[in-house]
Amino acid sequence: MANTEVPFRILPELNDTSGFFWKSGEDGQLRFLRCGECGTRLHPPQPMCYVEHSKNLAPEPVSGRGRVHSFSINYQPWMPGPELPFVVAIVEIEEDPRVRLTTNIVGCAPEDVAVGMPVRVTFEHHSDEGGDVWLPLFEPDPDADANSKSDAATRKGE
Amino acid sequence: MDANSILERRACVTGIGQSAIGRRLGINPLELTLDSCVAAVEDAGLEMSDIDGLVTYPGAAGPSGFSGAGAVQVHEALRLKLGWHDSGIEAPGQLGSVIKACLAVAAGLARHVLCFRSVWEGTAQGTKGRAGLMPGGGGRGNFRASGFSEWTLPFSAPSAAVWIAMFAQRHFHLYGTTREQMAQIALNARANAALNPDAIYRDPMTMDDYMSARLISTPFGLFDCDVPCDGSTAFVISHVDAARDLRHTPVRVEAVGTALLGRPSWDQFDDLSTMANRDAGAQLWTRTELTPSDVDIVEAYDGFSFLTMSWLEALGLVPVGESGPFVEGGQRIARDGELPLNTHGGQLSAGRLHGYGFLHEAVLQLRGEAGERQVTRKQPQVGIAAAGGGNTCGCLLLTRE
């Protein structure tokens, strides 16, 4: 596997609003900001829920499972980073498919990635003077039903 | 909607101008900008002292080369006296600036608004290619990502190529769209660019050339990406009452589209098989008696080839999901086809003039002044200029008076 070594990454700024998200992986759990009034998950994090404008918000763990909503196999060396080619994907989380993450799919060959593929989170730890960060990447979910590797049934006209 | 309340109809395009355009001109970008502005005012048959409004996209902002000049620089350089001025990147796409000009003349804040868009990405990126323009210089250091880039840069996804590739991939998945179909956007652009003396790439391109080019971000290969360049485009937007005795017959603004109902986000948008153009395109048709079947030419953004296909669907010119079969083979979108598309070569072959090139070409075609590449099967009467992608899109429906 290509990614045995942690590649160079431009890390996110750690701020009051989203810092929790980037540190969440320290204990192996993915968290999203959730409204204590209506249960809406807010991502990217906001200071206020858009539903009833509540500020009663707190990070809450999710299962870490999701599906590939879309993806692109990247061959272009935009900047120092993972070994080429690597997969950029938008993953929708199991608890609410409207909540998505732009991320990378690791742990499988790029050509094996498909829309609808079940994935689970895996964290990549980075440390520098700006503070520790755990980037949520995703890998194929070995526990997912083998029959649901692709949501081909969602194709229109089939 | 009461026609009198559709204020953009009080605006028209009276002047168009372009600077020299090239891969790397090595000319001061403000000079290029002023060249295009002077040309547009002259084309309108106006004096610079007639200009009483100024607007640009994106203003003095963004990474190196993204903006050749801001409104303040042009205001100062031309010593303009302005009743209205505006500039900014948070607008309905690049042509959102022109739409603002239409509203300004309709509101009586100005009679003749100068609009410009300048780029010098060709020179700015130098020999490093697009990587030379990446945030943080694309290099190592203490740079940390914030804003939208907080959610993309850490995953080595710094470019709109990657973000838009994922819209395209979703469309491919849902509708069976193919690279062979998408190729026609690039091949059609190149065929049209051959007849455009100002285009950057004019040599013929074949399907083999397209398919064998290196991959960038699937499904995009090299020829799905537009070509960074240096150049500037300018327009004069006039109130119809002030346009009667000018040099050219005005090109009328029939309706505009600016809506954005989905989340203003590249990756959280509600339906990744479409874009903000879905909302802008739908809104446009609520503001006119004309229908998609009246459209003679379409000049629609192709920063990446898929964006043009997305616009065809968003504008109701093609049913949702059917842009692939529509462009397949390329005949329908050719200059002698049923819906001539990007007749100047688009940004893919004519250069990344960033939105303004499409309106420039639409005006030329509607005037009947596009030279060798003029659509002649029928003199175009109704055209669309559309620009933007992802979460930032705007469009204009234009008519020949």
Ligand SMILES: [Zn+2]
């Ligand atoms: Zn709430």
